[in-house]
Amino acid sequence: FNFVVPEGDLNYSFMINAVFDSSDLTSFSNTLSFYVDQPPIPQYSYISSVSVYQDTVRVVYLGENNIGINSINIYRSSDLGLSFTNIHSENSPVFPYEFNDLAASPNKKSYLYKVSVVDSCYNEVAFSNLGSSILLERKENNFLSNEIKWSSYLDWDNGVDNYEIMLNNNINVNDQFLVSLSNNNFSYSHDFNHLVNYPFDGKLCYKIIANEASNDLGINGQSISNELCIEHSPIVYVPNAINLKGINNKWKPLINLIDYSEYKVSIFNRVGQLIYELNNINEFWDGTILNSGRIAPLGIYVFLIELKNSRGQFITEKGSITLIR
Numbered sequence: 001f002n003f004v005v006p007e008g009d010l011n012y013s014f015m016i017n018a019v020f021d022s023s024d025l026t027s028f029s030n031t032l033s034f035y036v037d038q039p040p041i042p043q044y045s046y047i048s049s050v051s052v053y054q055d056t057v058r059v060v061y062l063g064e065n066n067i068g069i070n071s072i073n074i075y076r077s078s079d080l081g082l083s084f085t086n087i088h089s090e091n092s093p094v095f096p097y098e099f100n101d102l103a104a105s106p107n108k109k110s111y112l113y114k115v116s117v118v119d120s121c122y123n124e125v126a127f128s129n130l131g132s133s134i135l136l137e138r139k140e141n142n143f144l145s146n147e148i149k150w151s152s153y154l155d156w157d158n159g160v161d162n163y164e165i166m167l168n169n170n171i172n173v174n175d176q177f178l179v180s181l182s183n184n185n186f187s188y189s190h191d192f193n194h195l196v197n198y199p200f201d202g203k204l205c206y207k208i209i210a211n212e213a214s215n216d217l218g219i220n221g222q223s224i225s226n227e228l229c230i231e232h233s234p235i236v237y238v239p240n241a242i243n244l245k246g247i248n249n250k251w252k253p254l255i256n257l258i259d260y261s262e263y264k265v266s267i268f269n270r271v272g273q274l275i276y277e278l279n280n281i282n283e284f285w286d287g288t289i290l291n292s293g294r295i296a297p298l299g300i301y302v303f304l305i306e307l308k309n310s311r312g313q314f315i316t317e318k319g320s321i322t323l324i325r
Contacts, residue, residue: 008038039119047131134225252284262308
């Protein structure tokens, strides 16, 4: 027979009374007395932050050192808290404690975490608050505007103070502050029309930072979302005429929002003969015929633009030019 005492830090006495079957005969044992020491319960058990770093979720947990904690258990939920699975146990932890969840897919979904303390009697006590990873996603596709949305952060004692949006691109490779929003905002429309100039390549990467409101521990947490990168199709402007005696006596395409590794523009006459070729973004057509210096006859010509972007994808565009002499 086993009996678990309901409370510690008390004196207990036990004795056994044996009763003979179907009679009044009984026999008492000696008395066993002892003091039950209650392992100390942590004054706080707190998830300070849950942040995403590439494909890993990092959980920062605050506990109380030097009180005889045996271990901690880390639980994860992938169904919005309907169920939790113990994914890691750490013996004799030192706080603050960082756990990196390598098995998560934080770019696809949001996860909830909680931590429990196991005392020296192997009792699971002092469950923490919840902590959630922030999932940042693309909301809509608009011309020269990125619509993004994200999941709210849970569950600091006094909630989220604000959300900050960070931004980087090929011009500013380090995260730059974009805007700060109140704690009830979970979407944002970013108009990047002012960026549409060379050498901007059309790719923008965003992160969300949730800042904790003040708590009783005096340590304000900060949780970072996954990085969301949005790449736009190039904007190509092509003049439709070249007037050799006018102001517009040189011709070349204007291309924005693409980081291209290969560039080629071919100009053909109506029967498909190559008239001129550009292999550099700074080159232009002055109306001459390739390798001859002679002026091409007036008329309509066909151009073919071929680009290869940084991901190895080919982009082509074709149209016509009118040569005026």
